[in-house]
Amino acid sequence: MSTDAKTTWTELLKKRETVALFLVLGMALALLVRSGNFFLDPSNLDSLQAGIAPKAIIAIGMMVLLISGMFDLSVGSVMGFSGVVTAICMTKGVPMPIAILAGLGTGLVFGLVNGLLIAIARVNPLIATIGTMYIARGLSEVLLVRETREGLTELDPTFIWLGAGKFLGLYHMFWVMIILIVLAQLFLRKAYPGRQLYYVGGNREAAGLLGMNVTRIRLLAYCFSGFMAALAGILDTTRSEMANRYMGQGVEMKVIVACLIGGGSIAGGKGSAVGALLGVTFMSLLNNSFTLWEVGKWQNAVLGMVLVSVVVSDGYLTLRKQRALGKA
Amino acid sequence: MEKSSNKLWLRDVNWSAFSLLVVTIVLCVFLDRKFDTFWTYQNMYSIVQEISMECFAIFGFTFLMIMGEIDLSVGAVYAFSGYFVAYLMAFGMPVWPAIVCAILACALIGVVNGTLVVRFRLNSLMMTIGMMLLMLGLRDVLSELMGGSTLKSSYRAIARVEIGDVRVTIIAMIAIILVLEFLLRKSAAFKKIYYVGENLTSATIYGIRAGRIKVLTFIASSVGAGIGGILATSHVSAANVTTGDKLEFKMVTAAILGGCSLFGGKGSIANSALALLFLGIVVDGMVKYDVEVLIQQLVIGIILIIAVYVDTLMNKEKIEY
Numbered sequence: 213m214s215t216d217a218k219t220t221w222t223e224l225l226k227k228r229e230t231v232a233l234f235l236v237l238g239m240a241l242a243l244l245v246r247s248g249n250f251f252l253d254p255s256n257l258d259s260l261q262a263g264i265a266p267k268a269i270i271a272i273g274m275m276v277l278l279i280s281g282m283f284d285l286s287v288g289s290v291m292g293f294s295g296v297v298t299a300i301c302m303t304k305g306v307p308m309p310i311a312i313l314a315g316l317g318t319g320l321v322f323g324l325v326n327g328l329l330i331a332i333a334r335v336n337p338l339i340a341t342i343g344t345m346y347i348a349r350g351l352s353e354v355l356l357v358r359e360t361r362e363g364l365t366e367l368d369p370t371f372i373w374l375g376a377g378k379f380l381g382l383y384h385m386f387w388v389m390i391i392l393i394v395l396a397q398l399f400l401r402k403a404y405p406g407r408q409l410y411y412v413g414g415n416r417e418a419a420g421l422l423g424m425n426v427t428r429i430r431l432l433a434y435c436f437s438g439f440m441a442a443l444a445g446i447l448d449t450t451r452s453e454m455a456n457r458y459m460g461q462g463v464e465m466k467v468i469v470a471c472l473i474g475g476g477s478i479a480g481g482k483g484s485a486v487g488a489l490l491g492v493t494f495m496s497l498l499n500n501s502f503t504l505w506e507v508g509k510w511q512n513a514v515l516g517m518v519l520v521s522v523v524v525s526d527g528y529l530t531l532r533k534q535r536a537l538g539k540a
Numbered sequence: 541m542e543k544s545s546n547k548l549w550l551r552d553v554n555w556s557a558f559s560l561l562v563v564t565i566v567l568c569v570f571l572d573r574k575f576d577t578f579w580t581y582q583n584m585y586s587i588v589q590e591i592s593m594e595c596f597a598i599f600g601f602t603f604l605m606i607m608g609e610i611d612l613s614v615g616a617v618y619a620f621s622g623y624f625v626a627y628l629m630a631f632g633m634p635v636w637p638a639i640v641c642a643i644l645a646c647a648l649i650g651v652v653n654g655t656l657v658v659r660f661r662l663n664s665l666m667m668t669i670g671m672m673l674l675m676l677g678l679r680d681v682l683s684e685l686m687g688g689s690t691l692k693s694s695y696r697a698i699a700r701v702e703i704g705d706v707r708v709t710i711i712a713m714i715a716i717i718l719v720l721e722f723l724l725r726k727s728a729a730f731k732k733i734y735y736v737g738e739n740l741t742s743a744t745i746y747g748i749r750a751g752r753i754k755v756l757t758f759i760a761s762s763v764g765a766g767i768g769g770i771l772a773t774s775h776v777s778a779a780n781v782t783t784g785d786k787l788e789f790k791m792v793t794a795a796i797l798g799g800c801s802l803f804g805g806k807g808s809i810a811n812s813a814l815a816l817l818f819l820g821i822v823v824d825g826m827v828k829y830d831v832e833v834l835i836q837q838l839v840i841g842i843i844l845i846i847a848v849y850v851d852t853l854m855n856k857e858k859i860e861y
Contacts, residue, residue, distance in 0.1 A: 333849055336802050339802065340845065342841075342844075343841045343842070346789070346841040347842070349834070350835060354832075357832075465669070465673060478663055478666055509681050511680075512676055512677030513674055514677065516673030516675070516677050517674055519673055520667070524656055527656075527660040528660050531660055
């Protein structure tokens with residue numbers, strides 16, 4: 213790192229996080245200019261918070277995986293399933309803390325299954341997590357088999373307060389997210405296990421030769437991702453005050469796109485927690501613009517377009533880097 | 541390739557296809573014992589008829605798997621093409637020009653997929669997931685523009701054409717399977733697909749234009765899915781969102797059960813089609829047992845994971861991640 217002010221600035225500008233920050237600011241500005249009144253409406257800001265917090269929590273887990281060169285498509289289904297498990301436990305009369313632990317445990321189990329399949333059995337991460345995605349989705353359908361479309365709605369007010377209560381104008385779940393982002397950022401930047409993730413993602417063989425237990429690191433990363441998905445699912449249940457089969461649908465792609473925008477790479481070895489938050493914020497603002505500008509039907513098409521362009525640019529940047537190193 | 545030693549010859553037999561055939565027969569015998577309605581012409585015909593449309597999507601898909609690539613956008617393209625034809629016809633375009641337009645649109649999708657994957661060396665899984673979302677999004681747009689209007693009768697007639705009591709889609713499926721399987725085994729041009737999948741670097745050194753073959757195969761995959769989707773939509777009375785739903789998932793499962801590998805270099809058209817038939821029979825059996833739709837998906841998901849695990853065990857040396 214150079215201490216020269218000029219180089220630092222250009223380096224900062226080259227960072228993907230900075231690009232993501234400008235995207236967020238640009239999107240927010242566009243929303244303010246075009247429909248400021250609706251955008252700044254308290255209920256809109258509330259729904260924006262509630263949209264960002266669970267996705268950002270999942271994105272931390274996803275970023276950890278992306279950094280170590282993996283990813284997880286089951287997060288959306290696991291999120292929904294954990295919410296359903298927690299809600300069902302509570303309606304069956306299980307005390308709230310135990311119900312929440314059951315939900316978190318569910319996520320952990322799915323993370324462990326993913327980890328076992330991918331880190332130990334070495335199954336292709338995409339296929340394995342697509343498989344667990346369908347399994348989690350199927351299981352929550354089994355649990356909800358006699359429920360209506362709304363699903364379980366009779367939840368304990370204390371439980372709802374846990375995530376959707378407010379402190380200084382922000383939802384509790386938003387505070388949880390902020391704390392987790394800060395901790396994750398510190399962990400990834402400063403702690404040795406955090407740095408190990410980058411080594412594993414950057415060059416698996418070298419990391420193995422340096423004596424790192426690549427299998428264990430990957431297994432733990434998947435467990436972490438499953439746990440975060442479960443946490444997000446429970447928090448999302450508190451805010452929407454219901455647990456149903458639609459929760460978490462399509463979230464996995466949104467989170468992956470957000471992480472790629474925020475500086476992650478499918479090739480691994482890159483990314484940060486702050487980047488994950490910026491990416492998720494951008495995606496949520498984009499989503500908000502669809503609602504405010506009433507162009508809802510284009511939503512998925514634009515999401516696909518964004519994903520394609522992000523994947524292409526990610527691939528292009530990786531290829532250019534490899535060419536510069538003389539590897540391709 | 542000559543195999544002189546007996547041991548090598550044994551390894552050369554495609555065991556996965558063989559075992560799949562055995563399992564399929566065992567399953568048929570079992571279901572026949574359990575249900576009187578299983579081994580009837582009516583039931584078999586409806587299973588084969590269902591598969592005949594999805595089968596169009598598996599040809600190009602298998603070629604891609606042999607080359608070590610994958611196209612997860614097939615399901616979305618399958619869904620999109622049917623809608624697109626219906627949409628064009630809503631503007632008064634006659635049925636055949638509309639179909640040609642839709643197939644050209646699908647070819648364009650293949651060009652985009654292939655070019656981007658080859659040019660930027662993208663992970664085709666990730667790239668085609670993006671394309672999948674994009675096409676599903678476009679399908680949603682089309683469906684909202686059209687409302688719930690039913691399809692024109694000239695379009696609905698296509699999948700119902702029969703030659704001697706057998707739907708034309710079934711005849712076309714069998715003919716294409718035979719032709720492609722023959723070409724894949726005998727023709728030098730199609731053999732290149734295996735060489736590219738087996739070892740890209742040496743294939744390139746021997747002057748095979750791998751990039752061009754890949755782009756062509758991506759086009760074949762999209763066009764095949766498009767044709768399948770047009771036929772499937774023509775089979776129902778109104779374009780609906782369940783057409784092509786999770787088809788990519790079924791395609792991967794069928795291809796891998798049929799001996800394809802995620803690591804490339806292996807696979808055959810006939811085996812993939814057989815695996816598709818196997819899955820069709822499994823689903824039919826589950827329907828007869830009154831298994832819920834979502835649990836059916838669960839079962840197929842578990843079959844997929846097992847198949848991929850076996851594939852991984854057999855290709856330990858090729859794992860890069």
